[in-house]
Amino acid sequence: MYKHLFFDLDHTLWDFDRNSAESIAEIYDTHRLADRGVPSAEAFSEAFIRINRKLWADYDRNLVAHEYIREHRFPLVLGALGINDTAGCAELNTDYLRLLPRKAHLTNSAREILEHLHGRYRMHIITNGFAEIQAVKMASADIAHYFELVVTTQSADAKKPDPRIFEYALQASGATVPESLMLGDNYEADIQGAKAVGLDTVFYNPNNEQVAEPATYTIQHWQELKAIL
Template identity: 40%
Template sequence: MKYRHLFFDLDHTLWDFETNADETLRHLFAEHNIGRHGVTVEKFIKEYSDINHGLWRLYQSGKITQQQLRVTRFPRTFVQLGLREEDSPAGISEQFTDILPQKKAVFPYTYEVLDYLRDKGYRLHLITNGFRDIQYIKLDSSRLTEYFEEVVTSECCGHLKPDTRIFEHALERTGATSQESLMIGDNLECDVLGAYNAGLDQVYFNPDKRRHFNQITYEISCLSELKEIL
């Protein structure tokens, strides 16, 4: 077979971040009675998601730290909602990071495809920009730990995707070569372009079928399509 080592992204590729975050935010909205401020749960989730995505872009470009991301996203959400930073409940950020990784939703066909790939003899690994402590809890909660030989986090090697050094670190750690490796992820910049620049073929997981003009080795909208490639 052409590939021996398959490197997956975790969030938004296998672990359904949006579904799990939605459940967590609804729980926190109710627990802290945030609706008393005249805000709907849908508006709260939308503003938080927009703020969080923006902060993650800053984090991935090295402009803010992990701690800054964690402590500022909820106060900024409340300001964006027309409220005050002080209206953000004490401890809500810690609650979010405690509850979220215990959620179990994964994308359709995740287990079926991972079983298929493992049974065919592929060696499976993860490369993630997510926080190390959180990612391991997610893997355990969603019963994904058993599938992966190596979990390479940006914290463990000091570089974030799309920096080629995290891919090079992953290859070295797994004993793989770029020619026999394939990166599978949902993010065009971090996963696809990063892997391309490191010499790896790529699978762009694009469930929303977003338009783009990038040259990609493979593109899928459902994980089950990996069976047609591998």
């Protein structure tokens, strides 16, 4: 039934939270944040992941610009931990962007399912991340060879859930709607966005998030995809 599979990258295949936590722990030590009153690397990581996820959700909804995220996330994290001195936050962000994309952890069984699907389907990425960062992530995790096309916000001049990014991906890959399937973890950006152009969808939902309208398929673990594809 399907010939083309379109995957989201962050949180779907590439384990953003684990990779981010490792990067944040290194920054915590390198920048001696304990001396500035940050109680632990774990507390720093938890606050960062929570705030960064909220900022990216706002970005998806066109509430903030990408530059706003880079400028404000570390001051917001320190503020959430009761630290008002935000000196050096630009250096924290620079180090984070250097460390993060070089991490290689994938979500549970993601590599196994990609290997299972490779050669059976034409596979592509649709991501709201930026091309240079996403390319390093995919190379670090050794998954770039699975995918024919990587569609980014820059290449499509649109970001999920805007239908234009999905339309661009279909056109650039030579795929049609009936033969294509979108797979992602973000219900609003990946699932609702893809449904708006008529695509069937797989909601990768390891945390059993409750949603109003179900995707075509919902899975909590990648091994469940074998019953669909």
